[in-house]
Amino acid sequence: MRAHEAGALHAEGYHGPSWLRPPGDVNELLPQLWARTVRRGSRCGMVKVGGVDVVAIAEQYGTPAYVVDEADFRARAREYAEAFDAAFADLCGGADVYYAGKAFLSTAVARWVVEEGLSLDTCSGGELAVALRAEVPPARIGLHGNNKSDAEIGRALDAGIGRIVLDSLAEVDRVADLAAARGVRAPVLVRVTVGVEAHTHSYIATAHEDQKFGLSLAEGQAGEAVRRVLARPELELRGLHSHIGSQIFDTQGFELAARRVLALHADVAREHGVQMPELDLGGGFGIAYTTEHDPLPVAELAQGLARIVRRECADLGVAVPRISVEPGRAIAGPSTFTLYTVGTIKDVGLDGGGSRRYVAVDGGMSDNIRTALYDADYSATLANRRSDAAPVLSRVVGKHCESGDVVVKDEFLPGDVGPGDLIAVPGTGAYCRSMASQYNHVPRPPVLAVRDGQVRVLLRRETEDDLLALDVG
Template identity: 65%
Template sequence: MPTSHPSGWAHADGALNQLRPGGPSWLSEPTDPNELVPLLWSDTARKVDGVLSVGGVRLLDVVAQEGSPAYVLDEVDFRGRARAFKEAFAAYDVFYAGKAFLSTTTVRWLAEEGLNLDVCSGGELTVAERAGFPMERVGFHGNNKTEGELARALELGVGRIIVDSFHEIDRLERLTSELDRTTRVMVRVTAGVEAHTHEYIATAHEDQKFGFSITSGDALDAVRRVHDAPGLDLLGLHSHIGSQIFDSSGFEVAARRVLALHARVSEEIGVAMPEMDLGGGFGIAYTTQDDPAEPSDLAAQMSEIVAHECRALGIDEPRLSIEPGRAIVGPAMCTVYTVGTVKDVALDGGARRTYVSVDGGMSDNIRTALYDADYSATLANRASAAAPRLARVVGKHCEAGDILVKDEFLPADVAPGDLVAVPGTGAYCRSMASNYNHALRPPVIAVRDGKISVVLRRETVDDLLATDVGA
């Protein structure tokens, strides 16, 4: 897919034409376009007479009460996935990725389910604080934490700070001395492993901004610096190979290299680090081409990898941490939109494409435009007897690349006023949402047992203009 145009891939010559008028090879025409594919939806999603409900609440009723677009969060599904990782990785510490989606409500759910929380900014840390989350279960990531953020983390007593540069080690050493505090520290390392994922979300290869290189020797130097600093308690090494990962193969190489460094630290520096974080970034099903692994399978595979490598090195196994990433909240949320216009466009060779325009777009889900991500969709407000037609769901923004779902079969009679729902929008959609074109960010509505509760309210025009000093 072209990526060279400064305004995004969709502006490059021929980009839109390369989005396959006949649809991608993995997308099969359904016998009944009204049916849900269970793999793509949260556990409580159902259709009755064509009307989609989640958590026992019809999306028709969500829109009637809260408007559209709206993110709909399945509390039972969210808690169930959190619990599944907690139980499968019982010998590990499981850290939820705050950057995927964060609110005080979901933070409290995580606390109740016994998970830890990973944050990567002062703002995310503040949400955890406001929610009353146990600070000893917080890990603080980030490649450029400010002095203010580090000082606040020290004052709150976060459980671990993952250092990412020599400058950060210097700052922490000085701040712990000034504040008379100590803090537990993990050293983020790059293992030279690139997961099979999009270039922008593969984070363990050498040429990127995160971590200390193992191969260059920087990682060992960083560990030595942390060990020698009086206010820093060296906890272990941290590795993260990417995101949207479907199997454990990449972890095998990364674990071998990180554990080799772990053993080397013991031999050369004389310290046995008690813990290690293998990251995660496990994948979810956005479309039928995705095949995510079960937490129990991932746990068994990763545990065997670590046990094998530790036996080969003749070392004790450190206590392990993982970070499931989007795998908890991603499938637990869908987004519901109202259709505004439908148009058929003639293409070269006599083909036609149906554009279904909805009342949201790249301001509430930037991932298609940013990562060339694939999504699915379904008609949510009624049953249709019409034949399936290949459609593209697009937003209302003034951008050619404002595409939400590149290819999906919807009933041929989809029309203005219909509701269209997109699954798998829990991760990196609301958290990356913007006010582009001065759009108002949608609410997050939790549903459970037939009841609706507002997690994040819809923005208002007053919110939009609150920082405009001339308004």
């Protein structure tokens, strides 16, 4: 249990986490942390993305700003589509990849994922509205949610989306009744809680028993949901769904989850004579936020899951259903960095000796809540120039009225970083803009896509007029 909002700030003799080492070159950009077109210019050392330097971006669009490497985003989406299709080609004719829109979604991004061969997973009426505005083919849209409203379900049915994931017993009849009122048949999957403890933060682990998602396999809820679905002719049972959590770096948890959910798949075929055509194994594939993280290459991940499904289906004596997965972070996360301007610098003494440098920037927890919410780690670099100064252990913090307003807990930055410098934080494409707030009435930053020397605005910067427009008092 943490004793203070700022975490290890008050630890005696604190010198940073064990995985963080003083860099040989404080200007180096580690490839595993950055989008693929990000480079440091050879002359002045400015960071560039898609051929555009960050100083030009800051001058034209201001900071903070989320900067998306469009080519990187598209390449990661395409790699997932191709890797999973190839890995499952001889098992079930390929696999379907649904981009998890909750990671980050805009109309442009929805179009990108479709153009690169993916489908789109939504989990709210707002996300569904974006998908429909982007003209995503309805058959390639899915709808999740543990508490879908009648309006959200009705909109999905009216649009004719490809699948609705049922999350509770009550939802079976609600979806069926709404489908009956429209004279349509709703394609559904049953979300199964398989009782797997994913090795991740408790807030993003989703397959253990004591949490809000899905229908318990151990308590018989999942089997009961299947029976109720089959009893309603307005519903078409497409298959089962399992999601064990997020920021996962191996296939061990997926192996146990697949074994348990495929056992239910086999029971349904045996007891009801129904061969469900689909099985969704969820997403949650991890990315490298720091040098501590070592994610699996996409092809290796796909092949590992294919081996698991092949083995489990063979042991159960069932045909392999069409597999789908739902990466979000793994596609959006590495594609984006957040660009900040430094405001103030403070050196603060620590209990037990030593000191820490606080580098305050013009954003913070309103544009990246993950550090405060999940104790997440990030990296950072001085982005507007190269520095020959010695590295100093620093903490990048925001401008909000909270001591827990930390963006990067620990990073070695050049000792001469000062007001007006630009700091770039990689790996912020997932769950940063999508979870952003207007805390302290700070408008949310823009999202800028950069490709082949061109910058375009995906989401414009909010203004004070936007804030005041909601205030009708």
